[in-house]
Amino acid sequence: MEKDKIEETAMILKLLGDKTRLSMLQLMQIKDCCVCEFVEIFQLTQPAISQHVRRLKEAGLVNERRSGKWIIYSLNQESKFYLLLQDVLTHLPNQDEKLVWLEQQGLTIICE
Amino acid sequence: MEKDKIEETAMILKLLGDKTRLSMLQLMQIKDCCVCEFVEIFQLTQPAISQHVRRLKEAGLVNERRSGKWIIYSLNQESKFYLLLQDVLTHLPNQDEKLVWLEQQGLTIICE
DNA sequence: TTATCATATAAGCAATTGCTTATATAACCG
DNA sequence: CGGTTATATAAGCAATTGCTTATATGATAA
Numbered sequence: 001m002e003k004d005k006i007e008e009t010a011m012i013l014k015l016l017g018d019k020t021r022l023s024m025l026q027l028m029q030i031k032d033c034c035v036c037e038f039v040e041i042f043q044l045t046q047p048a049i050s051q052h053v054r055r056l057k058e059a060g061l062v063n064e065r066r067s068g069k070w071i072i073y074s075l076n077q078e079s080k081f082y083l084l085l086q087d088v089l090t091h092l093p094n095q096d097e098k099l100v101w102l103e104q105q106g107l108t109i110i111c112e
Numbered sequence: 113m114e115k116d117k118i119e120e121t122a123m124i125l126k127l128l129g130d131k132t133r134l135s136m137l138q139l140m141q142i143k144d145c146c147v148c149e150f151v152e153i154f155q156l157t158q159p160a161i162s163q164h165v166r167r168l169k170e171a172g173l174v175n176e177r178r179s180g181k182w183i184i185y186s187l188n189q190e191s192k193f194y195l196l197l198q199d200v201l202t203h204l205p206n207q208d209e210k211l212v213w214l215e216q217q218g219l220t221i222i223c224e
Numbered sequence: 225t226t227a228t229c230a231t232a233t234a235a236g237c238a239a240t241t242g243c244t245t246a247t248a249t250a251a252c253c254g
Numbered sequence: 255c256g257g258t259t260a261t262a263t264a265a266g267c268a269a270t271t272g273c274t275t276a277t278a279t280g281a282t283a284a
Contacts (some may be wrong), residue, residue, distance in 0.1 A: 002205040007131045009204060014129025018272080019122040035231060048273060050232055069230050069281045084203045091196045092121060093114040130242085147261060160243060162262055181251045181260050 012081045015059055016088060020044065021052050023098075025075065026089050028062065031099060032074040040105070041098050061085065124193045127171055128200060132156065133164050135210075137187065138201050140174065143211060144186040152217070153210050173197065 016022050020042055027033055027041070038049045053073055056062045063076045076082065128134050132154055139145055139153070150161045165185055168174045175188045188194065 002207070005205050006135055006207075010129050010131040010134045012129075013125050013134065013200065017122050017124075017126025017129045019119045020272090022122045022125065023118055036229095045274075046231070047233080047275085051272075054232080066281085069228095071231065084200070087199045087203070088125065088196070091199070093117050095114070095118075132242090148259095157244075158261070159245085159263080163242075166262080178251085183261065 009081070009084065012059060012061070012084065015055060015061070016085070018052070020049075021056060022092070023095060024052065024056070025061065025085060026092050026095055027098060028073065028075045029086075029089060030096065032072045034070045034072050036070070037102060041102060121193070121196065124171060124173070124196065127167060127173070128197070130164070132161075133168060134204070135207060136164065136168070137173065137197060138204050138207055139210060140185065140187045141198075141201060142208065144184045146182045146184050148182070149214060153214060 016025070023042070024033070024038060027038075035046060035049050035053060038044075038053070039046050042049065053062065053064075057064060057073070059081075060076055060079045061081065062073045065072050065074070075085070079085070128137070135154070136145070136150060139150075147158060147161050147165060150156075150165070151158050154161065165174065165176075169176055169185070171193075172191045173188055173193065174185050176183050176185050178184075187197070191197070
């Protein structure tokens, strides 16, 4: 039903309506990330980050896979909201410097 | 600063992350609307609707103009988030039937 | 096995949200 | 003028949000 589609879309937009989650999604366009990387980039506590990624995962926007003791998060290209997400992200300024900074700090390596 | 742009965008997306406001914006793409029309369409109380349009207005997404005792709301095409808004709205199902229904009920006329 | 590291989960809390009811404002109409 | 109509604003409230600290889980490494 169309009404449901609108409600679902509103739910997704509400999820995107948080600066941390929005940035996370944009970063995952460039590179799959783990929680510890997000912790460094956003300077938030680990539980705060975990709670954000959980919400993205529950909405089906991201996938998780385990790699040793790390859990790597990535955009779920099969999500029915993937196109919406991509469209929204084109309206954000580039954030590559965050990943460059992470690498310069030698923190990217934490998760490899 | 880029950080601000991301925060601003997140704020706008949070505003769009409500089914009522999201639908309102889509309807205003087709036709400028007044509060009493939204009240009929969404079956919400007048204060509830007024509070939603106020938030859209405060964010600069909509303009208001008075026409007699009615206040007509319309999309603000000068908003710096107008393009984002348009992009988002392309992902919604068509809602023209709501306006058709309004007309059939003779309720469009309330505000003319 | 035990210690450690990465992450998840739980509980608590202040701030925000989306509504409600009640009241105020402002334009129109007889 | 006084009454009605359209809308705004205020105050209150339950639900949700985004964090916090504390603790649990699960894989790795010694």
